[in-house]
Amino acid sequence: MLEEKKIKKWLAENKKKGMNLLQRLVQEGSIRGNESSAQAIIIEKCRELGLSLDIWEIGEDDLFTHPVFCSDRKDFSGNPNIVGVLKGAGGGRSIILNGHIDVVPAGDRNEWKHDPFSGHIEEGNIYGRGSTDMKGGTVSLLLAIEAIINSGIQLKGDVIFQSVIEEESGGAGTLAAVLRGYKADGAIIPEPTNMKLFPKQQGSMWFRITVKGRSAHGGTRYEGISAIEKAMIVMTGLQNLEKKRNEKITDPLYENIPIPIPINIGKIHSGEWPSSVPDIAVIEGRMGVSPDEKMEDAEKEMEAMLVQISEADNWLCLNPPIIEWFGGRWLPGNLEANHPLIETISECFQKVKQTRPVVEASPWGTDGGILSTVADIPVVVFGPGVTEVAHDVNEYISINEVFVAAEIIALTLLKWCETN
Amino acid sequence: MLEEKKIKKWLAENKKKGMNLLQRLVQEGSIRGNESSAQAIIIEKCRELGLSLDIWEIGEDDLFTHPVFCSDRKDFSGNPNIVGVLKGAGGGRSIILNGHIDVVPAGDRNEWKHDPFSGHIEEGNIYGRGSTDMKGGTVSLLLAIEAIINSGIQLKGDVIFQSVIEEESGGAGTLAAVLRGYKADGAIIPEPTNMKLFPKQQGSMWFRITVKGRSAHGGTRYEGISAIEKAMIVMTGLQNLEKKRNEKITDPLYENIPIPIPINIGKIHSGEWPSSVPDIAVIEGRMGVSPDEKMEDAEKEMEAMLVQISEADNWLCLNPPIIEWFGGRWLPGNLEANHPLIETISECFQKVKQTRPVVEASPWGTDGGILSTVADIPVVVFGPGVTEVAHDVNEYISINEVFVAAEIIALTLLKWCETN
Numbered sequence: 029m030l031e032e033k034k035i036k037k038w039l040a041e042n043k044k045k046g047m048n049l050l051q052r053l054v055q056e057g058s059i060r061g062n063e064s065s066a067q068a069i070i071i072e073k074c075r076e077l078g079l080s081l082d083i084w085e086i087g088e089d090d091l092f093t094h095p096v097f098c099s100d101r102k103d104f105s106g107n108p109n110i111v112g113v114l115k116g117a118g119g120g121r122s123i124i125l126n127g128h129i130d131v132v133p134a135g136d137r138n139e140w141k142h143d144p145f146s147g148h149i150e151e152g153n154i155y156g157r158g159s160t161d162m163k164g165g166t167v168s169l170l171l172a173i174e175a176i177i178n179s180g181i182q183l184k185g186d187v188i189f190q191s192v193i194e195e196e197s198g199g200a201g202t203l204a205a206v207l208r209g210y211k212a213d214g215a216i217i218p219e220p221t222n223m224k225l226f227p228k229q230q231g232s233m234w235f236r237i238t239v240k241g242r243s244a245h246g247g248t249r250y251e252g253i254s255a256i257e258k259a260m261i262v263m264t265g266l267q268n269l270e271k272k273r274n275e276k277i278t279d280p281l282y283e284n285i286p287i288p289i290p291i292n293i294g295k296i297h298s299g300e301w302p303s304s305v306p307d308i309a310v311i312e313g314r315m316g317v318s319p320d321e322k323m324e325d326a327e328k329e330m331e332a333m334l335v336q337i338s339e340a341d342n343w344l345c346l347n348p349p350i351i352e353w354f355g356g357r358w359l360p361g362n363l364e365a366n367h368p369l370i371e372t373i374s375e376c377f378q379k380v381k382q383t384r385p386v387v388e389a390s391p392w393g394t395d396g397g398i399l400s401t402v403a404d405i406p407v408v409v410f411g412p413g414v415t416e417v418a419h420d421v422n423e424y425i426s427i428n429e430v431f432v433a434a435e436i437i438a439l440t441l442l443k444w445c446e447t448n
Numbered sequence: 449m450l451e452e453k454k455i456k457k458w459l460a461e462n463k464k465k466g467m468n469l470l471q472r473l474v475q476e477g478s479i480r481g482n483e484s485s486a487q488a489i490i491i492e493k494c495r496e497l498g499l500s501l502d503i504w505e506i507g508e509d510d511l512f513t514h515p516v517f518c519s520d521r522k523d524f525s526g527n528p529n530i531v532g533v534l535k536g537a538g539g540g541r542s543i544i545l546n547g548h549i550d551v552v553p554a555g556d557r558n559e560w561k562h563d564p565f566s567g568h569i570e571e572g573n574i575y576g577r578g579s580t581d582m583k584g585g586t587v588s589l590l591l592a593i594e595a596i597i598n599s600g601i602q603l604k605g606d607v608i609f610q611s612v613i614e615e616e617s618g619g620a621g622t623l624a625a626v627l628r629g630y631k632a633d634g635a636i637i638p639e640p641t642n643m644k645l646f647p648k649q650q651g652s653m654w655f656r657i658t659v660k661g662r663s664a665h666g667g668t669r670y671e672g673i674s675a676i677e678k679a680m681i682v683m684t685g686l687q688n689l690e691k692k693r694n695e696k697i698t699d700p701l702y703e704n705i706p707i708p709i710p711i712n713i714g715k716i717h718s719g720e721w722p723s724s725v726p727d728i729a730v731i732e733g734r735m736g737v738s739p740d741e742k743m744e745d746a747e748k749e750m751e752a753m754l755v756q757i758s759e760a761d762n763w764l765c766l767n768p769p770i771i772e773w774f775g776g777r778w779l780p781g782n783l784e785a786n787h788p789l790i791e792t793i794s795e796c797f798q799k800v801k802q803t804r805p806v807v808e809a810s811p812w813g814t815d816g817g818i819l820s821t822v823a824d825i826p827v828v829v830f831g832p833g834v835t836e837v838a839h840d841v842n843e844y845i846s847i848n849e850v851f852v853a854a855e856i857i858a859l860t861l862l863k864w865c866e867t868n
Contacts, residue, residue: 133720236722248710294725301714301715302732302776303712305714306715312719313722313723355722392665393667418664419664419723420665
């Protein structure tokens with residue numbers, strides 16, 4: 029009881045310190061290939077905490093050849109993975125605390141009220157790309173560890189803090205950490221869940237569909253075949269497939285989620301001249317995979333849909349759309365809702381927030397799929413970020429929630445890893 | 449009768465010369481802003497024919513401020529317009545022979561059997577971007593003039609040969625020639641008509657429609673609004689509008705044209721990340737305008753359609769698509785089918801080909817709209833090129849047709865301008 033009070037007190041007294049750390053991390057716009065300066069801040073912090081550090085550039089042979097490996101990046105040098113271990117006294121359960129440092133591109137800068145990498149603070153929120161997804165969560169992890177250390181508490185189990193690259197593009201950073209031998213009895217990933225607990229995580233994978241047409245002058249467009257018109261058939265097929273797949277989802281954890289496993293059409297590019305009939309269209313998107321589903325089965329379902337719509341179209345049956353499963357790929361995760369890890373974090377949540385947590389299935393893939401599938405680690409996804417603004421303009425996070433999450437995580441560590 | 453025989457003979461004896469000229473022109477890939485080297489070949493040829501030459505860089509003040517002026521190019525220097533006049537003895541009708549030197553981009557080079565600017569010759573055809581649209585036509589004009597000169601024939605009326613820039617982007621070259629004072633009693637434009645006569649020409653104009661969405665993470669795509677989904681509503685609206693507009697066309701000249709005034713969607717670009725909901729989509733295309741229609745009325749019809757679809761959609765009614773009329777703009781042309789110019793060229797056609805010409809309305813805009821609307825010149829569009837391959841990969845033209853068209857045009861000049 030005394031320990032929990034100490035933690036609450038330390039967090040209350042170190043608001044400014046935590047806020048500054050988060051602001052500095054947001055200001056280092058760590059989009060893909062540019063993660064090093066943000067990681068430098070993480071390294072500095074781990075050193076200050078006295079964690080035993082492991083800093084390495086991923087890209088070992090066993091990474092590139094692993095069946096789950098997914099990245100179009102050939103070279104990760106200069107942008108390391110970081111693991112900092114708080115060694116326990118022994119006898120307790122160990123835990124991995126995993127956050128990713130990479131952020132998605134800022135999008136249309138004109139739509140941002142402030143520079144996307146300003147770290148602007150207003151009414152208790154920090155703004156910027158990566159604030160919610162997921163530097164705020166990473167700061168919660170570091171605050172939880174710091175609060176425990178500075179409260180003079182000694183844990184029995186090891187705490188393995190990880191700041192990885194490549195989550196947004198398929199999880200090569202976390203996979204590399206698993207292959208390096210980092211395992212534990214449980215894992216928390218503080219992705220932006222709006223403080224909900226996600227024992228199950230949607231998997232997802234990227235696809236690219238190339239649709240052929242035949243070019244012609246726009247004035248005699250009937251002499252050609254518009255790749256855009258044919259792409260519209262494919263996109264309607266994707267919309268119908270999404271509907272069909274989601275109607276089959278009955279898991280109560282998805283009850284409040286409008287589209288449990290969405291098929292997102294993220295890009296379409298076609299044509300180069302307004303008065304020519306476009307001869308090629310390229311669609312790129314992301315297919316959600318249910319926690320109960322195999323990636324391969326989801327792939328087959330989409331491929332079958334493409335065959336079906338092609339058979340119904342004179343042009344497409346001779347020129348079928350070509351699908352590639354490229355880029356990002358996140359395995360689904362599936363932990364039973366009454367697992368001890370969920371029960372522990374739920375209990376601590378209730379102690380801090382005086383209310384029961386909402387338990388749902390995550391609407392997106394996380395690195396949790398790799399931890400659970402490849403390393404057989406029980407994973408819960410829980411974090412302070414605002415789900416709705418992840419990947420959006422004017423992304424922000426409530427500084428207060430970062431501290432509330434830090435307290436819940438710190439209390440979970442006390443119970444899970446046990447104290448001397 | 450002797451004159452006509454002389455022309456036929458000269459053309460038959462100069463096949464190689466004409467073919468070489470066309471090949472050299474195709475090899476100078478005169479895409480926008482790069483017209484000078486192809487124009488240099490035209491200048492050389494006009495000098496050889498002894499035409500009185502006018503070579504000038506367009507861009508006078510009255511051009512830029514003219515209501516019909518349409519170009520996003522601010523500077524035309526280095527890529528001149530060319531006019532070469534064969535002065536008549538006096539007393540006959542004058543004629544403008546107008547060809548454009550600019551060609552559209554080559555498109556996907558991998559789809560071309562030979563380099564698009566190779567000028568490759570195979571089985572009586574010359575291949576390459578611009579061969580059909582419309583360097584072949586321009587060579588027919590030059591051959592007709594050369595045949596007349598070398599047959600020792602003296603015309604009464606002036607022949608005003610024009611090799612202009614900027615046809616593919618809205619006709620600034622021909623407009624500049626009109627503003628410079630070039631007028632005549634008739635005009636022939638040898639665009640690729642498959643040897644059909646087009647007394648009426650479809651007008652056309654480019655449009656850009658910007659559709660807004662709201663970005664979000666693809667896994668919670670229901671938190672955002674997909675600009676691609678909203679763009680699909682707009683594109684369906686464009687398809688329906690095209691159908692409605694074409695059902696109204698009753699002109700018998702359009703009888704054999706599947707879509708008399710097409711709305712071509714030439715480009716769509718949206719999104720930058722597969723797992724984000726795209727927040728903006730940009731559609732570009734070309735709207736056909738009927739010979740009986742005002743450009744402004746066609747614009748209004750499309751704008752009304754956008755208002756209508758927006759009113760039916762919760763998002764679009766608050767975030768209406770924005771339309772811009774940018775880039776290319778070609779006025780429609782409308783000459784009565786029994787005009788003396790049509791009758792003259794028809795008669796010569798029949799004399800050379802032993803069959804009546806097909807008379808249709810053109811499926812695309814040409815510079816004829818500017819000649820007829822701005823300068824009140826009767827225009828017929830007639831040329832040797834293959835309509836279907838204009839703007840397409842593996843564009844080609846039959847060398848023989850270039851010579852047949854040259855003969856028909858030369859005979860038309862004899863009758864129209866009269867001889868001494």
